[in-house]
Amino acid sequence: MSKETTQTTYQIPIGPIHPSLKEPVMFKFDIDGERIVDVDVELGHVHRAIEWTGMRRNPIQIIYLAERICGICSFVHPLAFCRAVENACEIDVPERADYIRVVHGELERICSHLLWAGVAAHEIGFDTVLFLTWEVREKALDLTEYLTGNRVTKAILTIGGVRRDIKKEHHAKINETMASLKEGYKKLAHAFLDDKTVKMRSKGCGVLTYDDALKLCAVGPTARGSGVKKDVRADQPYTAYGDIGVDYITPDVLTGEVNGDVYDRIIVRLLEVKQSIDLIEKAIDQMPAGDIVSEPKIPKLLNQIKKIEGEGIGRDEAPRGEVIHYVKFDGKSETPYTWKVRASTYANVLPWIPMLKGDQIADIPIVAASTDPCMSCTNRVAVINNATNKNYMLNKETLHNLSVMKTRRMIH
Amino acid sequence: MSAKKTEKTEKMLTPEEVVKYFKDEFKTKIKSAEIKRRTTGSKKKEFVNIWIKIDRSIFKDFVKHLCNLTYPHLAVACGNDLGKTIELVYNFSIYYGNHLEELSLNVSVDVPKAKPEIETICDWIPGALITEREKQEMLGIKVIGIPDERRLFLPEDFPENVYPWRKDEQTKKELEKLYKNLHEGAKKK
Numbered sequence: 001m002s003k004e005t006t007q008t009t010y011q012i013p014i015g016p017i018h019p020s021l022k023e024p025v026m027f028k029f030d031i032d033g034e035r036i037v038d039v040d041v042e043l044g045h046v047h048r049a050i051e052w053t054g055m056r057r058n059p060i061q062i063i064y065l066a067e068r069i070c071g072i073c074s075f076v077h078p079l080a081f082c083r084a085v086e087n088a089c090e091i092d093v094p095e096r097a098d099y100i101r102v103v104h105g106e107l108e109r110i111c112s113h114l115l116w117a118g119v120a121a122h123e124i125g126f127d128t129v130l131f132l133t134w135e136v137r138e139k140a141l142d143l144t145e146y147l148t149g150n151r152v153t154k155a156i157l158t159i160g161g162v163r164r165d166i167k168k169e170h171h172a173k174i175n176e177t178m179a180s181l182k183e184g185y186k187k188l189a190h191a192f193l194d195d196k197t198v199k200m201r202s203k204g205c206g207v208l209t210y211d212d213a214l215k216l217c218a219v220g221p222t223a224r225g226s227g228v229k230k231d232v233r234a235d236q237p238y239t240a241y242g243d244i245g246v247d248y249i250t251p252d253v254l255t256g257e258v259n260g261d262v263y264d265r266i267i268v269r270l271l272e273v274k275q276s277i278d279l280i281e282k283a284i285d286q287m288p289a290g291d292i293v294s295e296p297k298i299p300k301l302l303n304q305i306k307k308i309e310g311e312g313i314g315r316d317e318a319p320r321g322e323v324i325h326y327v328k329f330d331g332k333s334e335t336p337y338t339w340k341v342r343a344s345t346y347a348n349v350l351p352w353i354p355m356l357k358g359d360q361i362a363d364i365p366i367v368a369a370s371t372d373p374c375m376s377c378t379n380r381v382a383v384i385n386n387a388t389n390k391n392y393m394l395n396k397e398t399l400h401n402l403s404v405m406k407t408r409r410m411i412h
Numbered sequence: 413m414s415a416k417k418t419e420k421t422e423k424m425l426t427p428e429e430v431v432k433y434f435k436d437e438f439k440t441k442i443k444s445a446e447i448k449r450r451t452t453g454s455k456k457k458e459f460v461n462i463w464i465k466i467d468r469s470i471f472k473d474f475v476k477h478l479c480n481l482t483y484p485h486l487a488v489a490c491g492n493d494l495g496k497t498i499e500l501v502y503n504f505s506i507y508y509g510n511h512l513e514e515l516s517l518n519v520s521v522d523v524p525k526a527k528p529e530i531e532t533i534c535d536w537i538p539g540a541l542i543t544e545r546e547k548q549e550m551l552g553i554k555v556i557g558i559p560d561e562r563r564l565f566l567p568e569d570f571p572e573n574v575y576p577w578r579k580d581e582q583t584k585k586e587l588e589k590l591y592k593n594l595h596e597g598a599k600k601k
Contacts, residue, residue: 052577095453098454214483217537228509232514242455311463313518326488338492
């Protein structure tokens, strides 16, 4: 940092490439010395007009478009869309399909949370933990590929059910993976929760209070880390979650207190990995026999949708929080009149502001990463020094090094 | 207003009582109310969607009245271009944090396209800012009293007064023009 700026506030824009997860968002920080005084967030660098495109396609085509909204949440977006259509058109989903949806939803949550845990470890300079985490994650990805044929864009959903069954012969591989995930979880819990440096680095930084989380409509682990009990899986029955039963995971489950800091969000995500493993086992165990889709003939289904005039919403709990899709049909065409997508990070943008205020520049990567942002982001930092009117750039590596150096300072 | 959530000990209203709660207060300004119940899973657990259509004049009071009942979660505001009017649908949920008791409350308001104005609800729910900014740029809604009226997703060089989610002829023409220019610009290179 510049030497002559100790007294004056100056501005550093970060982005549009994101300092932690590789997706574009632009932060503009007002900095006083090392302290962040104010934050402004700019979005839209990867606005791909997906909703606009969707309003020119039929619902079956939209499923695959929705799958490509996010590379990590490639199950929850089409699920929210399918549920919105099912609610608008009153299509009932077979019971077995509800359970299969749970299995895939939770598998995706495990992959996403472990991906995040690895990135978070990398951000504070623990690359060994990054590799350990992603080794465990690989097992979950292998299972996803085994069950659906693909690692990310799974193409498993359809309106009124799912496209591929989970058969008896799949059970052996599922059980084997769950056993190894449980082993992996034990190692990770030890690496993250018992480690002194992780605690030092993440406790007390990026604090989001209960009130702020509630008022700014935060969702998912970001809200739950601050003690706000919001989890669509537990709040409202959808698919088979109502049958199986889901508990809210807040940090006080483990520590007995809620601070709303980065550490609390780490706890919530890690415990949710364990919870997801349990949910998959229960879903496999309780899965009823029967059909997996209510109407396998797509032209017939589209014809049915064509006659519907009405609207519906579909909500579900993505790894990052609530996802909601809204569709409206006008009764003249099978193409939705309106399709609105609200991804979870959309609701977690505003909570960044109170989280980052008062923290240090070196905390930006881990605090920004702690909401697990997902907005398809960029990685370049420009520092504008108001006092000297000189612009210079801080690239991703420099910022990352600042973060790593802070960890090292704390260890020594 | 303090953000206070309904805790388990407090009395929770049934969907019918929620509708009555608003009808008692706003009478005929509630244009329609519908409760949709659907079930899911093997145990056929029920989830409820309440759809309420209200008059624009009571919109802000409606949200205040809702906050008095329990602090809601605002998921998003959606918008439909219906020709002469634009329909805004605010998707709230209430009673979250209670196992399987949450209700989805969808409040729709019509605003005339000639004067597409709606009041901000950021005073009660500061988290509404992002979705209000999006409605301004995408649908051309004027949100009165919005604390931050800059664009959110659209780039700075996107023309003024073109709103991509509108479905009228003029918007179609403008968007086609933009699309054409984009390709011609690429050819020149």
